[in-house]
Amino acid sequence: MNVQVVNLGEVITNENESIRGHGTFQKDGNLVSSVAGIVHRVNKLVSVKPLRSRYHPEVGDVVVGRITEVLRNNWKVDIGARHDAFLGLSAIILPGGVQRRRTSTDEMNMRNFYKEDELISAEIQKINYETFKISLHTRSFKYGKLSDGQFVTVPPMLIKRSKSHYLVLPNGVLLILGCNGFIWLSIPEESELKIKKISNWFISTTTELQELEDEINENSNKSIKDKNMDLETNNFDFYKKKEKMITKEQRLEICRVRNAILALSNSFLPIYPTSIMLVCKKSIEENINPKEMIKQKNMIILTSEVKELIK
Numbered sequence: 001m002n003v004q005v006v007n008l009g010e011v012i013t014n015e016n017e018s019i020r021g022h023g024t025f026q027k028d029g030n031l032v033s034s035v036a037g038i039v040h041r042v043n044k045l046v047s048v049k050p051l052r053s054r055y056h057p058e059v060g061d062v063v064v065g066r067i068t069e070v071l072r073n074n075w076k077v078d079i080g081a082r083h084d085a086f087l088g089l090s091a092i093i094l095p096g097g098v099q100r101r102r103t104s105t106d107e108m109n110m111r112n113f114y115k116e117d118e119l120i121s122a123e124i125q126k127i128n129y130e131t132f133k134i135s136l137h138t139r140s141f142k143y144g145k146l147s148d149g150q151f152v153t154v155p156p157m158l159i160k161r162s163k164s165h166y167l168v169l170p171n172g173v174l175l176i177l178g179c180n181g182f183i184w185l186s187i188p189e190e191s192e193l194k195i196k197k198i199s200n201w202f203i204s205t206t207t208e209l210q211e212l213e214d215e216i217n218e219n220s221n222k223s224i225k226d227k228n229m230d231l232e233t234n235n236f237d238f239y240k241k242k243e244k245m246i247t248k249e250q251r252l253e254i255c256r257v258r259n260a261i262l263a264l265s266n267s268f269l270p271i272y273p274t275s276i277m278l279v280c281k282k283s284i285e286e287n288i289n290p291k292e293m294i295k296q297k298n299m300i301i302l303t304s305e306v307k308e309l310i311k
Helices: 104-108 206-232 248-266 273-285 296-302 304-309
Strands: 011-013 024-027 030-033 037-042 045-050 062-070 074-078 085-088 119-128 133-137 144-146 149-153 166-168 174-177 182-186
Touching (some): 011 045, 024 045, 085 119, 149 248, 273 304
Antiparallel strands (some): 037 045, 074 085, 119 133, 149 182, 166 174
């Protein structure tokens, strides 16, 4: 499949039958690109997807965001889009899992749930294209406040949508791949440590790698079910910040995954569980320490298998 890459102001086609899409405009009978990016054709519709742009939200996307303001009955959240998102008070789980209408008392205690500058994971529930309002929700235990971890930012167009964006990798690192290019790395909680341990980075074939990724998705879903069981028994301490004891070895593993993501981003390669695992696997095979992974010569070596995979 041939990929057409165009620069700003470059003529895409002079066919009169072509229909102008996003990222294009008409000039002197030619269809011209208004952004630098990749040309997409759907029948006669021609559009250009920019190589670098702000996040374009879609309903159902998993995102990582930062609370920027506490309003009357919702929180304003920066998700890296052109407009801020809003997390409503009615879109969160109340302590104890109580199902009831939110009251003025809940509004007064909003900072006990989330406050300014805190990181959260959420899902896009609704987008109003007339008012450009983006609504989030955290009505699942896999979403909520994030603490004691590493925050990584990459261009959002590099994040590849997959079955699960909430993963526990083979080295025990919790990975939340935000579709908005915001990524969170941490150590799983106790309920997530009870799941089946995946300990093998070394995969010989793409099929085995896909099987491992499916296993990670399955086990991650099990950990979410364990948390939902805690809700039924009212063992709900979700909004209180718990300090995790992170060992030196665990910090090194977080650093390994973080630098693997940066290596992929530097090479402008797609970021998803398979590509991250390939880079981590290569770093172990080549005996490259986590702190050495972001050297230019090492990044070329580490991303070689990913480049072969996407050819």
